Amino acid sequence: MITRHHLEMSTTVATLDDLAPLADYSLMDTLNCDPEGKANGADHAPRQVFSGHYVTVKPTSIENPEYVAHGKNLFHELGFDDSLAQSSDFVRMFSGDLSQVPEPLRHVGWACGYALSIYGTEFYQQCPFQTGNGYGDGRAISVLEAVINKQRWEMQLKGAGRTPYCRGADGRAVLRSSVREFLAQEHMHALGVPTSRSLSLYVSTTEKVRRPWYSEGSRSVDPDILVSEPVAISTRVAPSFIRVGQLELFSRRARKQEHPQAMEELERIVLHLIDREYDDVIDRSRTTAEKVVSIAHEFRRRLTSLVANWIRVGYCQGNFNSDNCAAGGFTLDYGPFGFCDVFDPQYQPWTGGGNHFAFLNQPAAAERNFYSFCSAVRPLLAGHPECLQQLKDIQSDFPKVMQAQMETMWAAKLGLDAFDAALFRELATLMMQTSVDYTMFFRELSSLPDDIEPLKKSFYKGPSYAADPEGLDKRWSAWLTNWQSLIQPGTREELSSQMKLVNPKYSLREWFVVPAYQQAAEGNYALLRELQDVMTQPYAEQSEAVDRKYYRLKPLELFGVGGASHLSCSS
Numbered sequence: 001m002i003t004r005h006h007l008e009m010s011t012t013v014a015t016l017d018d019l020a021p022l023a024d025y026s027l028m029d030t031l032n033c034d035p036e037g038k039a040n041g042a043d044h045a046p047r048q049v050f051s052g053h054y055v056t057v058k059p060t061s062i063e064n065p066e067y068v069a070h071g072k073n074l075f076h077e078l079g080f081d082d083s084l085a086q087s088s089d090f091v092r093m094f095s096g097d098l099s100q101v102p103e104p105l106r107h108v109g110w111a112c113g114y115a116l117s118i119y120g121t122e123f124y125q126q127c128p129f130q131t132g133n134g135y136g137d138g139r140a141i142s143v144l145e146a147v148i149n150k151q152r153w154e155m156q157l158k159g160a161g162r163t164p165y166c167r168g169a170d171g172r173a174v175l176r177s178s179v180r181e182f183l184a185q186e187h188m189h190a191l192g193v194p195t196s197r198s199l200s201l202y203v204s205t206t207e208k209v210r211r212p213w214y215s216e217g218s219r220s221v222d223p224d225i226l227v228s229e230p231v232a233i234s235t236r237v238a239p240s241f242i243r244v245g246q247l248e249l250f251s252r253r254a255r256k257q258e259h260p261q262a263m264e265e266l267e268r269i270v271l272h273l274i275d276r277e278y279d280d281v282i283d284r285s286r287t288t289a290e291k292v293v294s295i296a297h298e299f300r301r302r303l304t305s306l307v308a309n310w311i312r313v314g315y316c317q318g319n320f321n322s323d324n325c326a327a328g329g330f331t332l333d334y335g336p337f338g339f340c341d342v343f344d345p346q347y348q349p350w351t352g353g354g355n356h357f358a359f360l361n362q363p364a365a366a367e368r369n370f371y372s373f374c375s376a377v378r379p380l381l382a383g384h385p386e387c388l389q390q391l392k393d394i395q396s397d398f399p400k401v402m403q404a405q406m407e408t409m410w411a412a413k414l415g416l417d418a419f420d421a422a423l424f425r426e427l428a429t430l431m432m433q434t435s436v437d438y439t440m441f442f443r444e445l446s447s448l449p450d451d452i453e454p455l456k457k458s459f460y461k462g463p464s465y466a467a468d469p470e471g472l473d474k475r476w477s478a479w480l481t482n483w484q485s486l487i488q489p490g491t492r493e494e495l496s497s498q499m500k501l502v503n504p505k506y507s508l509r510e511w512f513v514v515p516a517y518q519q520a521a522e523g524n525y526a527l528l529r530e531l532q533d534v535m536t537q538p539y540a541e542q543s544e545a546v547d548r549k550y551y552r553l554k555p556l557e558l559f560g561v562g563g564a565s566h567l568s569c570s571s
């Protein structure tokens with residue numbers, strides 16, 4: 001509910017006291033709290049949580065927090081003054097210490113359980129109790145819901161210590177993974193792709209944890225050493241953090257009649273999802289069953305568009321399970337992700353992820369998650385045969401809608417009004433045979449070159465190219481002539497600028513991020529901040545110095561290097 005105060009909010013939040021009155025803990029106040037939880041939030045040991053939508057948890061602050069960075073664009077959108085990020089009470093709160101927050105801010109946060117389906121198959125093994133009751137936010141704790149400029153935001157700490165879902169792990173996030181997620185979220189937003197956002201990042205100057213990782217220059221697939229790394233807490237922000245897996249948790253309980261309120265809890269989490277993520281598209285006067293059909297329709301649109309956008313910008317999520325699939329249809333969980341260098345349909349940065357989550361398999365992975373979503377909400381349609389039929393149709397048309405989104409996206413990348421299958425097929429073949437840099441190729445093409453010379457800037461010249469460079473160049477020239485004949489004549493400048501808004505110039509390649517987090521671990525944040533600047537304007541022509549550093553082919557010696565080219569699921 002938006003209160004009078006929220007509407008009258010001043011435009012600048014300069015202190016935590018300014019932020020406090022905007023708080024509205026509606027999730028905690030309206031959803032079910034686990035009845036077995038400890039009200040003071042001292043609930044940090046792994047245990048089974050049998051019912052309720054959330055457990056109250058007090059975050060465990062990191063020792064001696066130091067400011068690393070804040071999401072400047074998000075701060076401005078929220079009306080937060082930049083100085084807030086380094087003010088002592090804000091630092092204290094967002095590095096996990098809620099003990100001194102001003103009223104009505106609360107001294108406890110909350111964590112949620114969720115279920116897991118991998119590529120559409122239900123899993124329980126990842127839960128230490130094998131029941132699914134111990135799986136969920138293991139190191140993510142939300143601390144605030146606030147209504148700011150009429151928009152509701154949930155703020156979630158990542159790495160703020162153990163929760164009942166921690167599965168015996170430490171609940172911490174290392175600086176390396178926190179820097180990656182922090183930079184990637186704001187980059188993704190700047191790319192125009194829906195995503196959770198980055199509010200702040202603080203590191204401990206004294207507390208470290210050990211994680212398996214790669215030795216310098218290691219070409220090992222799996223980490224070959226244990227490294228001691230500083231712990232950090234990043235805060236991410238979204239209208240909600242509800243995942244497809246979360247709906248599944250309540251649906252599984254309802255299906256198995258695990259407790260008398262199970263069906264009601266499923267309905268309430270779905271209505272909560274509608275409130276947070278689908279309010280603008282749902283007619284409130286409808287029945288729950290009708291609302292469910294509407295959100296399925298809208299979620300299908302958002303999810304297909306999201307995945308087409310990921311492919312447009314060269315992003316591979318890496319671990320697109322149902323528990324990493326936000327039910328609001330935005331990007332969530334930047335763990336084993338990567339932005340590709342070479343165009344490779346099988347690109348998969350995560351060594352544990354498997355081919356089914358590879359770059360161009362993401363539409364199929366999304367389809368599996370969408371099926372998991374439909375199965376999860378289906379019990380709410382019992383007794384409504386028409387709605388059941390509508391949901392069935394929405395589900396079965398997913399591949400068609402996905403394909404249409406992909407074709408629209410490829411056409412836009414090529415500056416064409418309509419998708420041309422033959423042109424695209426030859427391009428994909430040439431890109432693979434030549435080994436081209438995906439980002440650079442499309443950006444060079446966006447300048448509408450007269451011949452293939454400028455495109456060659458993006459060629460890695462793999463073995464097939466090296467075997468017959470003249471032959472391939474000839475095919476490239478033929479392809480370019482064909483493409484030129486298909487673009488609209490007479491509107492060159494307009495077309496070029498339009499294509500440059502579809503094909504980014506800069507992308508957050510892993511080998512840019514590695515030195516940034518390495519320096520950050522030594523207390524030097526210069527490179528991280530430079531990357532933050534460059535990557536939040538990915539479509540802009542920037543300075544020549546930026547070009548030389550960030551608009552270039554990946555050095556060959558970095559291919560195959562652990563951490564820079566592939567990574568294990570790292571937290």
Ligand SMILES: Nc1ncnc2c1ncn2[C@@H]1O[C@H](COP(=O)(O)OP(=O)(O)OP(=O)(O)O)[C@@H](O)[C@H]1O
Nearest residue numbers: 136137138139140166169170171172333334335571
């Ligand atoms: N160090 C840790 N301590 C406790 N739980 C963890 C830790 N690392 C991961 N988990 C939990 O393991 C599960 C799977 O990990 P995954 O890498 O998908 O998550 P994540 O990056 O922590 O989470 P998110 O999906 O919230 O971004 C998640 O439920 C997560 O909360």
Ligand SMILES: [Mg+2]
Nearest residue numbers: 323324333335
């Ligand atoms: Mg996850």
